[in-house]
Amino acid sequence: MKNNRKFLIVGMLTVVLALAACTDSVEESSVALDNEVQNDSNTNLTDRDSASKNTDSIETNNTDTYEQPDTQNIVPNEKDSSSNNTESLKAAYVKKLNDTKIEMEEMRNNPISSSTYALKEIENEIYIVWDSLLNEIYGVLQQQLPKEEMDKLREEQRDWITYRDNSALEASQKYKGGTQEHLEYDIVRNDRTEERCFELVKNYMK
Secondary structure (H helix, E strand, O other), rough: HHHHHHHHHHHHHHHHHHHHHHHHHHHHHHHHHHHHHHHHHHHHHHHHHHHHHHHHHHHHHHHHOOOOOOOOOOOOOOOHHHHHHHHHHHHHHHHHHHHHHHHHHHHHHHOOOHHHHHHHHHHHHHHHHHHHHHHHHHHHHHHHOOOOHHHHHHHHHHHHHHHHHHHHHEEEEHHOOOOOOHHHHHHHHOOOOOOHHHHHHHOOOO
């Protein structure tokens, strides 16, 4: 009996010690797990803070690099724009006059017939072209020139018309009484009108 009690007591002590050991092991495991979770949480927070700082840094750098230009103080140069427009208008008329001169010379050099009547018809067409251009240029100058300058040009134009007609008449006198008289008058009149177109564009057009 005594031996049985000893064995029973020893067995109970063994069980109690084993249970105590298991409890300590479970508590240690729980503490270790809590520490690991806390460490992971701290690490994530640190990573997030670092990433946030990096993002802020990148945004700041981008803002510095791609700064928007200040366009409020940019004022267009209206004077240059106006100058370019007038220069291009003048250049356009110079080109137009040169092209017209070539066309009129071709008409003169390639008549359908060599008869005086056919040649006079060509000169009549040439006069219509140059006189029309002269009036067109004069109209542009009326818009461009100041009133005082335009008044002077009107007087000059009246004098020029007298000069043109007298030049044509004087040249035609070489053929006075002949079939060439009127043809020569038309040729010189047209030449003077052509010259006047170039003069007005060169000297007055702005």
